[in-house]
Amino acid sequence: MAALVIAETDPTRSQLQGSSLAAITATSQMIAKEEPQDNEIHLLMAGFSSDSEAVKKAKGIQQISKIYVVPSPNEATEKLFKYGVAEWMAPCIQYLQDKYKFSHIVAGASTFGKNIMPRVAASLEVSQISDITGVEGSDVFIRPIYAGNALSKVKCTDPVKVVTVRGTAFEKAVLKEAQNLPVEELSFTPETNASKCVKWLSEEVSQSERPDLTSARxxxxxxxxxxxxxxxxxxxxxxxxxxxxxxxxxxxxxxxxxxxxxxxxxxxxxxxxxxxxxxxxxxxxxxxxxxxxxxxxxxxxxxxxxxxxxxxxxxxxxxxxxxxxxxxxxxxxxxxxxxxx
Amino acid sequence: MKVLVTVKRVVDYAVKVRVKPDGSGVDLSNVKMSMNPFCEIAVEEAVRLKESKVASEVIVASVGPSQSSEQIRTALAMGADRGIHVEVEQELPPSVVSRALKFIVLKEKPSLVILGKQAIDDDCNQTGQMLAQILDWPQGTFVSKVKVEGEKVQVTREVDRGLETLELRLPAIITCDLRLNEPRYATLPNIMKAKKKPVEKLGLKDLNCDPLHGIQTLSVFEPHKRQGGNKVESVAELIDKLRNEAKVI
Missing domain, CATH: 3.40.50.1220 (TPP-binding domain)
Structure with missing residues (x-):
């Protein structure tokens, strides 16, 4: 069984966010104890086509073995994937899970991951482990509770572990020269009520020349x-x-x-x-x-x-x-x- | 339209909790308990929707121990009309709480469910999203602005990059962020009035809700303590230390 990481990209859509790179490192720790042939991390890049710049760059992450892309059929749906609208992302992830049965489904604990992953867990009828800061095994995680005044060591007994990762607690996976990785293109449009009841209208982004808060030195x-x-x-x-x-x-x-x-x-x-x-x-x-x-x-x-x-x-x-x-x-x-x- | 709002009884935000010596959890005996701050914001928003005649009735629900009735009463004193208390003594993760809430939603048929974005005890940030999924409803999470227009609601969300606006067709789920509103204090006359408002008590069995879940807490422990407390006398000394001792600038 492979593990699946949900990719979040930067606003220009050209590369993975630091939160996703840290999630990849955390995932590699989770699967370290699995059988070597199953010791794989796959990456979901929803809303991208296989020839896009971000996918090319993602091939440079040494820890991953396969990329799934889900091209958007049209401009409207592109936005829904691009901004990580949960009503679209969750059924897409559920579809992949039904097809491939991953051992873990992991995302960064950014507003992107926090928005999507509980829907994923609920659709798979499992619990979610939020904002982990440590990995003790394939199913044992450390996470802060009570504003970090205590740490909780939890074991997840669900058949698939749905986890979000605190970006600052793990090193970011390093981007190197692109490897020759399989990229599987999937065509997917959700059929759920929720996916039809949401419309992405606009965003207001503060323009700043400064480094990103979560990754600044x-x-x-x-x-x-x-x-x-x-x-x-x-x-x-x-x-x-x-x-x-x-x-x-x-x-x-x-x-x-x-x-x-x-x-x-x-x-x-x-x-x-x-x-x-x-x-x-x-x-x-x-x-x-x-x-x-x-x-x-x-x-x-x-x-x-x-x-x-x-x-x-x-x-x-x-x-x-x-x-x-x-x-x-x-x-x-x-x-x-x-x-x- | 009906609005359902949820509240959770949690340790007061000003309390610094202590880990129990046996590592089984945190010590909550003789500790001040309050309504989760994000739930207060949710209640306030629901009451404002009623005051502006958008909502016809505000129902407050809580899944928690018998003392959670105090937080339900607080919500009633803030302006909610009636309460539903699902009494459970054990701590339950969001996966179970959302299943319990689902049955309340199916029974009460609200057009809008408003929740806090996260509880400040377990810091999970999951219940609203899970409830939205199992109801197959759209969700607006981490919301700082709500505008109901007929069968739709426009929500502005606080995301890492800034603000994002979505339109959701009702019924929908909203989870509140800090800047949505400033919750009111309940006045004494309203606290008295709240005592007469009806609160229905239910158990998980009444809701056909299975409390089983896949998370076991193995231990709870203290985080590594920082060795702080060193002072410098001047800005010049500070810069010197940062440059030559810590070597970070």
Missing amino acids: VVISGGRGLKSADNFKILEALADKLGAAIGASRAAVDAGFCPNEMQVGQTGKAVAPELYIAVGISGAIQHLAGMKDSKVIVAINKDPDAPIFQVADYGLVADLFEAVPEMTKLLDQNAKTAVHS
């Missing part, structure tokens, strides 16, 4: 201490210097300082960059849940008792409105000195 997040949406500008200047992505605490999102896709935490995104700088963030458990796996954590807060300092490798008790611009300025000067010397 450096993340700077602002909290309620920033006091206004406008003040996030001082984080931007620092982010420019460090090539960082900008995130926010739930409090800052709730206060309307920034859009929800910037939220880091239990109910937002999980990040684990090399360097995480928390600015004006008190450190509620819901926020820590999304960033405490960062390699190095810096906290800048004027309240010396803020809980964020307990997890910070380097805490600076200071007024952020002075400290952040000073940091930007010093980095600027250092950069200039480096050029001169």
Whole structure:
């Protein structure tokens, strides 16, 4: 039995998202103990044709052995697959499962995977294991509960394991030179009521030159201490210097300082960059849940008792409105000195 | 139209739970319990639909222990009309809860079911999607805007890239994200009134719902603790440490 990974692609549709690459790594750990001839990962790329750029690139993932593509019959259905509309994706995955009987069906725990996979599990009449951070065997997984204050080791006894994977907990599978992989083209249109009752209308995507929050090497997040949406500008200047992505605490999102896709935490995104700088963030458990796996954590807060300092490798008790611009300025000067010397 | 809204009794969001020494779970004795914050948003949205005359009746359902009646009463005090309590003492995963909810939906025939996007205890984020699948209904998950127009509902979803708008033909499932609304506090007169509202009690057997599922919790343990707490005195020292000690810039 092979395992199936559901591919999510980037907005340009030219390559796999980091969440899918991490899901491939997690899946290879799940099947490591299976018989060698079954030790295969297959990839579903719904909405693509076999000659598309993304499929060519995906052939460079060494861990996979086969790709299924499901070309869209027309423009309208292309959107439904492209944006991962669950009412279309779930029956498509169920169709593949009926045909090939995979041991595992895995996706990243992004909003794409979270939206689709419970429908897949329900259609197959099994449970789902959400947001795993560890693999202990083909059917034993570790996942955080209670905002990451506890970890749960669970065994899945269902005939097929439907799993979503926390992207920051696994290395991303590396893209190399394209291999000669079989690509199977399937023609599929769902016949369900639900698939006929959904229409994709529009999207509003924030344009940003910055790196993606979940895969950036450096993340700077602002909290309620920033006091206004406008003040996030001082984080931007620092982010420019460090090539960082900008995130926010739930409090800052709730206060309307920034859009929800910037939220880091239990109910937002999980990040684990090399360097995480928390600015004006008190450190509620819901926020820590999304960033405490960062390699190095810096906290800048004027309240010396803020809980964020307990997890910070380097805490600076200071007024952020002075400290952040000073940091930007010093980095600027250092950069200039480096050029001169 | 009828709206069904679901609530879950969970540990209060401000509580930092402790793992039991025997690794069997987390210690919930003498811990403050509340309505799951995302369920509060769901109740608020349902009540607003009634206030704007879109909904004719709001039914609140909960699958949980006997004390979950407190959370049903809270929802009734916020403005829901009546409650349905499926009493179960054991913890159940979303796969079973969604099956139980299916029977309530088939009985009550709501046009819209509104749920929270995730419960802050098990953090599964599954029940709404599973319910949508087994009813063969369309779903709008992680929703921050709802607009009902006749037989359709337009939903704006919070996705990783930004916002996405879908149109769903009713009946449909909606799961709420944070920014959908700000839940109200129940007033004292409404809390008193809520005590007289009817709550129907059911068991899983009444719903022909099989509690079997494929997940066994083997153990629950503490995550690796971070060694934090070091302070620096100045921005210059911070930059120096990041550059020469941590080597991350």
